[in-house]
Amino acid sequence: MGLEEATMCIYMVGTAATLGDGFDEITDFLEDNQDEVLFIKLEAYDSDYHQNFRNKIGEKIESRLGDYVFKPTDWGYAEGDCASLPVQTLSKQDVLDTGRNIILFTQVPREYPHTGDNNLCDYHDESKTSKYLRNVWIGVDEMDAAGNLTSNEPLAQNSSQLTADSDGNSSATTHYKNGNFSVVLDATTEYSKNDIKIYGDTVQEKAQAGYQLIELALVEANATTIGASKAPQIEDFLWSWRDDSPGTEHSCSWLTNDGEIRDYDCSTIRVFACVDANRNWHISESTGAWIDGYSACAAEGYQYGMPYNALESTELYAERNTKGITTSVWVNYYKVFEDFWLASQDAYSDYGYLKKDAIGDTGGAAFDSIDLIKRKLLGSGTMNLKSVQIRTGGRIDGLKACYEFQQAVSHANASDRELCIEYGDGDGGSMGSVLSFDSASGEYLDDVKICWDDEKYSSGSIYYLKLTSSTGETVSGGMQQGSCKSYSSTSTQQIFAFHGRQGDEVIALGVHKLSSSLINAGYYATEWLNNDNPSSGGIDYESFNEHKAAGNISNTCEVKDVVNVVGRLADSKLDYRFTGESILVGNLGSNYRFFCATENCSDYEVKYFFTTPSCLP
Incomplete structure (x- = not known):
């Protein structure tokens, strides 16, 4: 049997295709759906057919999927790094903006290497996987309640691994609120019916608790037996519209008395769903037509909101009931055209379509x-x-x-x-x-x-x-x-x-x-810059003037040309917002700073963005 025939994509029980055929189906789909981002887990273990097995998979990825793949280098990792997928920071918008459509990742081996070491970077040794590492993210970020990152480890899979809140209580909900994703199943054990953690009616219960699933494999659609065929995947792990929505007549949406989202006439007078920066929900005191939600929420110190997931939808519905609201509540979700809806915009936009x-x-x-x-x-x-x-x-x-x-x-x-x-x-x-x-x-x-x-x-x-x-x-x-x-x-x-x-x-x-x-020209960005490596007990200061003096920014560039700056840990690439350290970012008039004021500060790297190309050296 050849290597290609040995490498199979399993679609459902009893059917399979070669890896290349599976990739071709993906590209055929994306040619007609350029607005989609596909998240694909590869199970690529040691092979009896080829000791360079994962490199051969890397070659197939590059020849069949090509420029569709969002690579670690697109996030600023060096070529060949064992890069951990930044699930706390990476968004669909990021991927689409780079011109990519596919995220490939691999996770925990079914059986750990013979050394007993479960470090994924060791398992995917670069000497045999350089082409694989070029395209595939190895594991995902795992972060605890204090914001500590463990790179390249399997993310929490069992209830005992769920991170806790500040009071030490742990649950799927605290895990989600800490910024983590979850895999419901324990992928290192032999499966039996009792190992299936979610199925049938409990799927929605888990969703409302905050589970964010990286994968849906071996999740049953109903609580039957696994048997030799394993368990079928459920069609969706989704919440959103109620069954008869959206229709074609209306362009605005609200949370119904039953806690579902449905479309309705935008001119109807209702209260509004508002949310703060920490995703705490508030029902407005004032009422109005759907469009009035932006000003009504802002007047009460909030932003017009739309729940991100089933947990937030449940929390919003609970807030509605606590306030004694007996009518539907407007949410920030509106139709731009045909069947295309957008949620949680900062302000209403007439896209002129x-x-x-x-x-x-x-x-x-x-x-x-x-x-x-x-x-x-x-x-x-x-x-x-x-x-x-x-x-x-x-x-x-x-x-x-x-x-x-x-x-x-x-x-x-x-x-x-x-x-x-x-x-x-x-x-x-x-x-x-x-x-x-x-x-x-x-x-x-x-x-x-x-x-x-x-x-x-x-x-x-x-x-x-x-x-x-x-x-x-x-x-x-x-x-x-x-x-x-x-x-x-x-x-x-x-x-x-x-x-x-x-x-x-x-x-x-x-x-x-x-x-x-x-129609805009975008921005002009520096490379990742690291001018200040703090010594023990020191601070980290990555300011505009210091980088300009170091030649990282053009001498003709001024502070007014700065659009923004982003920062992350220099080693693990964790976004500064999740490190728990005190970071000050902003325009000081004569300077633009990224400043870590925490004692024993970590080492950060930054990227500056400008409105003009002349700012780049």
């Missing part, structure tokens, strides 16, 4: 880059349309749109790759000149002129396409005949993505628009 109809024939297969609009809104707005090209023969054989990723305020690094989408299934015609847009200079796609002819053949098609930038540059292709129509950007809305129909050519074409305010 507009879909213009596709012009041309009704034949062929539909295409729609609506997922790129969703990705733009789910991220921090740093993905922009970079260029377009037209592929022509006698008609418009293809249209190519490429997007770039620019730096956001994040521990993660923006990718230097382009995300390119091509419309038109055929391979005829030749690709024309590139029409590029420099978002840093405010350039954008200004006009799309489409000509179609439904008389030359029995069905219509796109015969001519002209694309114009905001600077007046153009590319065009095809034969200008038949009927023509233009879609243009405006001072408030810019063309961002496309939809339509395709066969061997582009048969029909329309556009998606977004608010011009969302």
Whole structure:
């Protein structure tokens, strides 16, 4: 049996595919769902087929998944580091902003190495796993109630490992509130029916207690037997809408009398769900329409809120009942368009979304880059349309749109790759000149002129396409005949993505628009800097002026150019907000500081973000 055949992806009982086939299915999904982030656990133990087994898996990851993978280097780790997944800090927005869609991680071995050492870095020895380590996170951060980090250890899996609150009480809820994730099962024992910790009705109970599951393997949908087939995975570990919601009529949501979330008429008068920085819930004293929640919560010292998970939803519902509220409560969850909802925005945003109809024939297969609009809104707005090209023969054989990723305020690094989408299934015609847009200079796609002819053949098609930038540059292709129509950007809305129909050519074409305010150049970030290594009993001071003097920041840069600074421990990469040490961050007028004032301070590294590239040395 060859190595590829020995490496199987198990989808469900009785079915399997090779690792490569499994990866191909993932990339096929992501091509049409660019706004999704997939979290995949790899069980890669020692192999009888190849002593370099995990390196071979690394090669397969790179050849099949390629630029989709969010790598440790994207978070600032050195090449080949045994990197622990930063679950306390890493967000979906971080991953999307880097241009990635997949997180790969591996965890505890089913059987510990013969040495008895359960350190995952030792198990995944770099001498045989360098290509694996390049793409896969080894374990996840485990943090106790005091904020102490244990890198590269299995995260808490049993109730006895749950971290405690300040009073010494431990539970799934305290574990969650300490910033931890949990795996419900004990992955080091032989499974039996009694080892299944959650199943059936208890799934929701665990969710309401605060369990955040890294994996759902061996979780039963009902409390039957495992047997030789093991246990089926439950479909979802989710909370959110009640069964009949959301509908298509309403764009706002509230917590119902039954503790569920449903959509409702935005003009209805209700109280509001408010939350503070520590995620403590408060029901507003005032009432109003849904949109009034932002000002109502702010007036009472809170922020308009939406529960993050089932635990918070339960806590909000309990607060409602404690206050004696007998009606539904508005939550900060609203529909941007179609079936796309956003939660917990700091302020209401009119994203200026507009879909213009596709012009041309009704034949062929539909295409729609609506997922790129969703990705733009789910991220921090740093993905922009970079260029377009037209592929022509006698008609418009293809249209190519490429997007770039620019730096956001994040521990993660923006990718230097382009995300390119091509419309038109055929391979005829030749690709024309590139029409590029420099978002840093405010350039954008200004006009799309489409000509179609439904008389030359029995069905219509796109015969001519002209694309114009905001600077007046153009590319065009095809034969200008038949009927023509233009879609243009405006001072408030810019063309961002496309939809339509395709066969061997582009048969029909329309556009998606977004608010011009969302098109931004991102920021310019330094490398990770560490100018001050505190001695015993010392402090750590990583300020703007000190790094400027050291040559890490350009001499022409000023404090006013600083957008933000992020910091983390130099060794374990733990975000400074979770270390428990006293950190002061902010603008002092003549300086911008990152200052650890704790006695015996740890060593921190920082990254500064600027509005101008001239600040980088």
